[in-house]
Amino acid sequence: MTRNDAHMYKADYTRLINCMQKAMRGEELTLGFFGGSITQGSLASAPENTYAYLVFCWWKQNFPKAKLHYINGGIGGTTSHYGVARVVTDMLMYQPDFIVVDFSVNDIPNAFFQETYEGLVRKMLSWHSGPAILLLNNVYYDTGINAQEYHNAVGEHYRLPYVSIRDTVYQEIKAGAYKRQELTPDGLHPNDAGHRLVANEIIKLLNQVKEMAGGAHTAERSGESFLPNHMTANAYERAKRLTIREISPYLQGFYTDTDEKMGRLDHFKNGWLGAHPGDRIRFEVEAANIAVQYRKSIKRPAMRAQLILDEDMERPILLDGNFDEDWGDCLYLEPVLHHGENKQHTVEVIVLDIDVQNTQTQPFYLMSLIIA
Numbered sequence: 001m002t003r004n005d006a007h008m009y010k011a012d013y014t015r016l017i018n019c020m021q022k023a024m025r026g027e028e029l030t031l032g033f034f035g036g037s038i039t040q041g042s043l044a045s046a047p048e049n050t051y052a053y054l055v056f057c058w059w060k061q062n063f064p065k066a067k068l069h070y071i072n073g074g075i076g077g078t079t080s081h082y083g084v085a086r087v088v089t090d091m092l093m094y095q096p097d098f099i100v101v102d103f104s105v106n107d108i109p110n111a112f113f114q115e116t117y118e119g120l121v122r123k124m125l126s127w128h129s130g131p132a133i134l135l136l137n138n139v140y141y142d143t144g145i146n147a148q149e150y151h152n153a154v155g156e157h158y159r160l161p162y163v164s165i166r167d168t169v170y171q172e173i174k175a176g177a178y179k180r181q182e183l184t185p186d187g188l189h190p191n192d193a194g195h196r197l198v199a200n201e202i203i204k205l206l207n208q209v210k211e212m213a214g215g216a217h218t219a220e221r222s223g224e225s226f227l228p229n230h231m232t233a234n235a236y237e238r239a240k241r242l243t244i245r246e247i248s249p250y251l252q253g254f255y256t257d258t259d260e261k262m263g264r265l266d267h268f269k270n271g272w273l274g275a276h277p278g279d280r281i282r283f284e285v286e287a288a289n290i291a292v293q294y295r296k297s298i299k300r301p302a303m304r305a306q307l308i309l310d311e312d313m314e315r316p317i318l319l320d321g322n323f324d325e326d327w328g329d330c331l332y333l334e335p336v337l338h339h340g341e342n343k344q345h346t347v348e349v350i351v352l353d354i355d356v357q358n359t360q361t362q363p364f365y366l367m368s369l370i371i372a
Helices: 014-024 051-062 080-090 111-125 148-157 169-174 192-215
Strands: 028-035 067-074 098-102 132-137 162-164 240-242 250-252 272-274 280-287 290-296 304-309 317-320 330-337 343-351 364-371
Touching (some): 014 028, 080 111, 111 148, 132 148, 132 192, 272 280, 280 364, 343 364
Parallel strands (some): 098 132
């Protein structure tokens, strides 16, 4: 028995058993992986060496008659707040039968991200393809920090299985079975060996469920009507993302990004740019929860802006386009209204004066509003 067995028999495996029985019959299935940079495959030497693809290979090896499709919806540096707003276009529209979801190192362990995570889980569970959901908790290998207490409380509420890397691989590192540097150069993103260990923990659970599926009768697929009541305020289940495709704000100096971008998961597109101090953009949206998503750039200096909510000039919110990290530009998400009044709100963004003179400055790039 693995260290995840303590949670295995508390979970409802109906969906996953049905999924495996479909594969045994040689049917067509879509397998999805949804999360941040680890799911995307950061520091793996090739896409085929990521934990996600290795788990996909387990399905292919164990169900050779099935026609299997692979969807990787990982985007580096993103949280479940962004995930709940993009999961339809980046995952659910492909009608997945099985999804591994992991935001445990990107979500801050607090009540806000527990609520956005629950919204994501509920949106996936209620999707009409009825996917089986497996929660994954990756970890900061130097500290053991992640958001699994908050995430797995959601999982237990919905009786979902989960695999904790903090409770398995991280404990093996602490016990001396591995040196941290053997598995992750930066203490977070696994190398090929680390990805194999993450995949192995998931595969251990899948092997146990496969034994159940081999001897079980086909059960009814549970759907939206069987979801329990939400455990948080659940204000984000219906979150949506607004870009130039969904909303036309008032522009004064800002201009739309007309560049054609390639790639399903390239999200630096369909936004608005402000290149000069004083450029303004103004939105009117009906919502109780509002966040703005903008680019923090490693190409510094970058423009900064201030956000004015509902014309409250006394409490501006600074939006700094400069990114202090060096791993790449960041899809930064700034909450500006949480559990507010559900009414028409105005959101105005104004580009600020630059601090550095006589140098080329990156424009301020506002990618979207996320509302719920």
